[in-house]
Amino acid sequence: MSEEKSLNFIEDIIETDLKEGKYKSILTRFPPEPNGYLHIGHAKAICLNFGLSLKYGGKTNLRFDDTNPITEETAYVESIKEDIRWLGFSWANELYTSDYFDILYNYAVNLINKGLAYVDDSTAEEIAAMKGTPTEAGKDNKYRSRTIKENLILFANMKGGIYKDGEKVLRAKIDMAHTNMLMRDPIIYRIKHAYHHRSGNAWCIYPMYDFAHGQSDSIENITHSICTLEFIPHRELYDWFIEKLNIFTSHQYEFARLNMTYTVMSKRKLLQLVTEGYVNGWDDPRMPTISAFRRKGYTPKSIRTFCDKIGIAKRENFIDLSLLEFCLREDLNQKALRVMAVLDPVKLIITNYEEGKTEELLCENGPDETFGKRSLSFGKELWVEREDFMEEPEKKWFRLAPGSMVRLKSAYIVKCESFVKDVTGKVTAINCSYIPESRSGKDTSGINVKGTIHWVSASHALNAEVRLYDRLFTTENPLDEKGDFKNTINSDSLQIITHAVVESSLKDATVDARYQFIRKGYFCLDTDARLDKLIFNRTVTLKDAWAKEVKKIRLT
RNA sequence: UGGGUUAUGGUGUAAAGGUAGCACAACAGAUUUUGAUUCUGUUAGUCAAGGUUCGAAUCCUUGUAACCCAACCA
Numbered sequence: 090m091s092e093e094k095s096l097n098f099i100e101d102i103i104e105t106d107l108k109e110g111k112y113k114s115i116l117t118r119f120p121p122e123p124n125g126y127l128h129i130g131h132a133k134a135i136c137l138n139f140g141l142s143l144k145y146g147g148k149t150n151l152r153f154d155d156t157n158p159i160t161e162e163t164a165y166v167e168s169i170k171e172d173i174r175w176l177g178f179s180w181a182n183e184l185y186t187s188d189y190f191d192i193l194y195n196y197a198v199n200l201i202n203k204g205l206a207y208v209d210d211s212t213a214e215e216i217a218a219m220k221g222t223p224t225e226a227g228k229d230n231k232y233r234s235r236t237i238k239e240n241l242i243l244f245a246n247m248k249g250g251i252y253k254d255g256e257k258v259l260r261a262k263i264d265m266a267h268t269n270m271l272m273r274d275p276i277i278y279r280i281k282h283a284y285h286h287r288s289g290n291a292w293c294i295y296p297m298y299d300f301a302h303g304q305s306d307s308i309e310n311i312t313h314s315i316c317t318l319e320f321i322p323h324r325e326l327y328d329w330f331i332e333k334l335n336i337f338t339s340h341q342y343e344f345a346r347l348n349m350t351y352t353v354m355s356k357r358k359l360l361q362l363v364t365e366g367y368v369n370g371w372d373d374p375r376m377p378t379i380s381a382f383r384r385k386g387y388t389p390k391s392i393r394t395f396c397d398k399i400g401i402a403k404r405e406n407f408i409d410l411s412l413l414e415f416c417l418r419e420d421l422n423q424k425a426l427r428v429m430a431v432l433d434p435v436k437l438i439i440t441n442y443e444e445g446k447t448e449e450l451l452c453e454n455g456p457d458e459t460f461g462k463r464s465l466s467f468g469k470e471l472w473v474e475r476e477d478f479m480e481e482p483e484k485k486w487f488r489l490a491p492g493s494m495v496r497l498k499s500a501y502i503v504k505c506e507s508f509v510k511d512v513t514g515k516v517t518a519i520n521c522s523y524i525p526e527s528r529s530g531k532d533t534s535g536i537n538v539k540g541t542i543h544w545v546s547a548s549h550a551l552n553a554e555v556r557l558y559d560r561l562f563t564t565e566n567p568l569d570e571k572g573d574f575k576n577t578i579n580s581d582s583l584q585i586i587t588h589a590v591v592e593s594s595l596k597d598a599t600v601d602a603r604y605q606f607i608r609k610g611y612f613c614l615d616t617d618a619r620l621d622k623l624i625f626n627r628t629v630t631l632k633d634a635w636a637k638e639v640k641k642i643r644l645t
Numbered sequence: 646u647g648g649g650u651u652a653u654g655g656u657g658u659a660a661a662g663g664u665a666g667c668a669c670a671a672c673a674g675a676u677u678u679u680g681a682u683u684c685u686g687u688u689a690g691u692c693a694a695g696g697u698u699c700g701a702a703u704c705c706u707u708g709u710a711a712c713c714c715a716a717c718c719a
Contacts, residue, residue, distance in 0.1 A: 095658090120719090216717080255717065295717095405711075499678070605679085631679075
């Protein structure tokens, strides 16, 4: 028995279309503008579009919507392709709106010939002034009544490059009094003497989004053109062009874009964070970009699961970041190798352990037997986590404290006998005795301890840099703040630990591997790491019931 | 005071006139050589007011709230 998952509204439409024979198969498209990096909101659109074609046996095109040469770059094209591939999807065709510039130009001429488009000499300000407001109708201007012949010549001249930027535009002739502002004679071509990343200097006029997107969908025979809610008013225009041009009828459907707590999702704002140096580039692990999540150690599967869980609907939403982290931990828990690393080391000396002796202990590599075991070196001097020792323990504390016993993971039970402090009061060493009969796997001591802590043998430890990331913003909705969203940037979003110690097996760590530093969180090797320098990123912390407990204890 | 879209627990998302369900979060407990994982349980919802109906989240009426639209951006 499989539990029937209910359909979202787009799947509903598709199933109806297929059942009624409107289409034999579906064709969707993902249409990024190559002017920035893809973020988690794009991941939602990617999973939707590619997921739909996968589910219904159709195809998805990747189409770069490159109609604005000023902001677009080839570097962005490359990053976008890498991100989609990494997420696990393959496109049927790699396409560019710029490939359709000739067709689009002819469509515009076609419109002029039908008396449905005209060249306007007004300035941007004049056009805006004549456009009216949402509550007031716009007005026709004198250029609106130009003859077809005149428009044809003028538009050819625009293409010919005899006018300067902004001197003239081509507008659709619809209705200056329309209640939908977008139908008040929208501009469809503008002059930009600019180098285009693909067409070079072949063109100096470029179509606007509304005169490119729907037509591109139509040219490709896209059946279901899915976009976000803010394009709802554009649909009327989308349909108008297709109808007047009498070309293949693609249909536009709109869903609500992703919003998430503790982050911003607009490309403009993300670009600002990059250019103003709040983060170190588009793939800084604190960014919500796909490349940042990848670098931070997220798995493609966790992002796909997340996109599946948040659903598709038309109402505004504000997803809790913890849902993403839940999906991440769920996947990482199954995949990550368990290793030991001490982020804030303090020396633990086993007073009754033989000087110079080393034992090899077996330790499980993962969450189940299939991961096998590895050998770990154990000795008289170990590094343990500073926060695992408390001189004056909290209530319910079952880690190291004077007189207390803990198990060293996969090793022995030790008892804290004494500790050493320096003049500043900082603990510099913890002296313990160990119980030889308590060795992991062959424990005959009969002693039960509540606490188990991780450790690294001091003489075998490797030094590592560890980067701990926290959320980039201190408030759930940075956009809610009066003033600049950047006022709520978390100044502690990155903590670099330069002197962490990790077990020696990590000398072979690779960027693709996922690790759980036991009791500390999930980590991965950063791309900055070099042969002689280990650098790990914290992907996400483990859930921490003890931290909650402490809060409660201190409140009462 | 124009047009469009949307309203279901704290957050998402189902229920197509017939038991308001699921997930995350929160809380409580069990298990645990990771205070992780796993398991069990609890809290909590149909925007409002009327109406139709044996029966309404769903249909009707009237309100209310939120979001989008006045780039030669996409």
